[in-house]
Amino acid sequence: MTTANLLIANTIVLGSLYALMGIGFVTLFRSTGVVNFAQGSFMVVGAYALYSCTASLHLPFFVAFVIAVLIVSAIGAVVYAAFLHRLTGADLFVTVIATLGLSIVVQTATSMIWGANERPLPVFFRAGTFFSIFGVQFTRVDALAVIASIALIACFELVLQRTSLGVQTRAVADSTQLAALMKVRVHAVSAMAWAISSLCAAIAGIAIALQVGAVDPVSVGQVGLLVFPVVIVGGVDSLKGAMAGGVLIAAIQNLVLQYLGGSWVDPMAYAALLLMLLLRPTGLFGSRAVIRI
Numbered sequence: 609m610t611t612a613n614l615l616i617a618n619t620i621v622l623g624s625l626y627a628l629m630g631i632g633f634v635t636l637f638r639s640t641g642v643v644n645f646a647q648g649s650f651m652v653v654g655a656y657a658l659y660s661c662t663a664s665l666h667l668p669f670f671v672a673f674v675i676a677v678l679i680v681s682a683i684g685a686v687v688y689a690a691f692l693h694r695l696t697g698a699d700l701f702v703t704v705i706a707t708l709g710l711s712i713v714v715q716t717a718t719s720m721i722w723g724a725n726e727r728p729l730p731v732f733f734r735a736g737t738f739f740s741i742f743g744v745q746f747t748r749v750d751a752l753a754v755i756a757s758i759a760l761i762a763c764f765e766l767v768l769q770r771t772s773l774g775v776q777t778r779a780v781a782d783s784t785q786l787a788a789l790m791k792v793r794v795h796a797v798s799a800m801a802w803a804i805s806s807l808c809a810a811i812a813g814i815a816i817a818l819q820v821g822a823v824d825p826v827s828v829g830q831v832g833l834l835v836f837p838v839v840i841v842g843g844v845d846s847l848k849g850a851m852a853g854g855v856l857i858a859a860i861q862n863l864v865l866q867y868l869g870g871s872w873v874d875p876m877a878y879a880a881l882l883l884m885l886l887l888r889p890t891g892l893f894g895s896r897a898v899i900r901i
Contacts, residue, residue: 611866613744618862621750623855624757625815629835630842630850631760632808638768638845639777639801643700645707647809648832649714652825654680654810655817656722662730669732677810684806685799692802693795697784718825726824729817753815757851760808765847777801834874837881843894852892856880 629647636644657679661672687710695703733748740746746754768774779787780797788794809832816831817823834857842853857877864876884891 610743615862615866617744617746617750619855619859620744621746621753621819621858622861623851623858624753625812625819625831626834626838626854626857627757627761627851628753628808628812628815628854629832630838630854631757631764631847632805632812633835633839634843634845634847634850635764635768635808636801636805637839638781638847639804640696640798641700641781642703642707643844644805645704646711646714647805647835648829649711649718650680650684650806650809651813651816651832652718652823652828653683653714654813655823655828656718656727656825657810658814658817659722659727659729659823662732663727673814676814677807680810681803681807684809685803688799688802689795693798696794696798715825715829722823722825724825726822728822731821732818749815749818752818756811756815757854760811761847761851764804768847773797830874834877837877839891840881841884841891843891845895846891846893849891849893856892 629651632650633644633647636642654676657676658672661667661675662669665672667675692706692710695706698706768777776787776792776797779790779792780794780801784794787797813828813832816828820827837857838853839850840853841856842849842851857880860876860880861873864872868876
């Protein structure tokens, strides 16, 4: 594979992984108006849940995958129902601090349960090229990340735009008080949004762990922080923006890695975030309503 083809393949795969992270963030924001700083922590939990289901319980991969994402999804809903429902309709600053605290709690609990050491994953997929397009080669793990991101974006966009549930979630995000007056079950909608957001985070964490071949709480958590450049560049309330922002940030990082070296990779991603905030606060596909953030 040529250098150009390798850059294209890495950009598509990495961009899809970033899009998976951004989907959960955007879905929660569009449904509840909450900016979630705990997204990376839920990614780590998802990766460890897969590890436990496969390495300890010896379950087949797809069974373990389903169980892991459902566990993390349930944790998200329970966390909202037990604690965060009290903050429904609270100011943005309050919810940001709350999700920062939640991130620390989840990280601490994860370290207490699984420890802080890297855990190798079993080999689930055969090595080698799964398919290629115009000379750009993809492995089975690459294909899983790309297909999952596209499928989730299409599914959630359809639900949010075409169903009554989508109308209810947008109403809750706009104003919980008005939504309640319109007989919308605010807490049920919010719990569902947290469950979906956590599910997406789990899928992203698992996909990253599969790429690495191990569960590393530090690296997965650090990758989780890149959700902010992704959604700011793409648009905080846009699902297609999550994909666009993910691919753009991945392209920037790969080009920087190729020509400037690894030490500049993450700083340039956050530089793109700052530049977008200065030039176009809504992001590429965000609505003007997000400027108030």
